[in-house]
Amino acid sequence: MVKCIVTGGAGFIGSHLVDRLILENHDVAVIDNLSLGNNDFINLKAIFYNEDITDYNKIRPLFDKVDVVFHLAADPRLQVSIEKPIETNKININGTLNVFQAAKEAGIKKIIFSSSCAVYGDQLLPIHEDMAPVPKSLYGLQKLVGENYARLYCELYGMQIVSLRYFNVYGPRKRMDGAYPMVIPIFLKQKLQGEAMTIVGDGEQTRDYVHVSDVVLANIKAWKSDVSNGTIINIGSGRQTSVNEIAMFIGGDIIHVAGRIGEMRYIEADIKKAKKLLGWEPKIYIEDGIEQLKKTL
Numbered sequence: 197m198v199k200c201i202v203t204g205g206a207g208f209i210g211s212h213l214v215d216r217l218i219l220e221n222h223d224v225a226v227i228d229n230l231s232l233g234n235n236d237f238i239n240l241k242a243i244f245y246n247e248d249i250t251d252y253n254k255i256r257p258l259f260d261k262v263d264v265v266f267h268l269a270a271d272p273r274l275q276v277s278i279e280k281p282i283e284t285n286k287i288n289i290n291g292t293l294n295v296f297q298a299a300k301e302a303g304i305k306k307i308i309f310s311s312s313c314a315v316y317g318d319q320l321l322p323i324h325e326d327m328a329p330v331p332k333s334l335y336g337l338q339k340l341v342g343e344n345y346a347r348l349y350c351e352l353y354g355m356q357i358v359s360l361r362y363f364n365v366y367g368p369r370k371r372m373d374g375a376y377p378m379v380i381p382i383f384l385k386q387k388l389q390g391e392a393m394t395i396v397g398d399g400e401q402t403r404d405y406v407h408v409s410d411v412v413l414a415n416i417k418a419w420k421s422d423v424s425n426g427t428i429i430n431i432g433s434g435r436q437t438s439v440n441e442i443a444m445f446i447g448g449d450i451i452h453v454a455g456r457i458g459e460m461r462y463i464e465a466d467i468k469k470a471k472k473l474l475g476w477e478p479k480i481y482i483e484d485g486i487e488q489l490k491k492t493l
Contacts, residue, residue, distance in 0.1 A: 360429055364406065406465075
């Protein structure tokens, strides 16, 4: 039985990953301070540690005798990173360094690091991994720093780390509340409440939406692959979808509000590298994923 740690395992993506690992009969420990996670999402078969990755001394002993680490714990809210740079730096950079160092000290070789397409900034489409990152938000910069730590931990200490750059992940358990929820869950919440869907800006901005189950599979494949050396891999659908199209798929009235700073305008992933190195490609199209979510309302 493989022993796994999932940081952020009470969160949206992390909890789905924990469920999959346990389904495959692995021994899973979750590290999550529940600041953004949900206690209800924690698999009852997992060992749960209510700890903060920014506290190295608290988390360090939890890494002993572990085989693989999936590092998902973060504050992924772009606007919050702009408004609270010191607080989010502590989580997304210092916390990531703590996880890497704890794994190193415990002799763990393999880490799957959850990064983000936010590192890229505005680029010609489709966005591929060889493009020079120019992040537009502090969150994007923080994830870029994490990737560079991953690369150096591989070079300096012989670790095996893969950095997965997620594009816009959606699916069950995605937060509908908070100051900056993702467009799909907030649109679904507004529809449920009989309200008009609020479109930020002109709605022509696009995102590359990838279903959480596909992201979980990418993590599993990255872990079981021979890929290492801080290799960076895009995890997206390879297709761009506008906010206006999302509203159309969901159906209902819309209203427009002012745009926000720090956000990329158009996003579409080049996923050739994921197909080649991991044998991975998405299985759920955005239209089908939204239909599944609508049935849960």
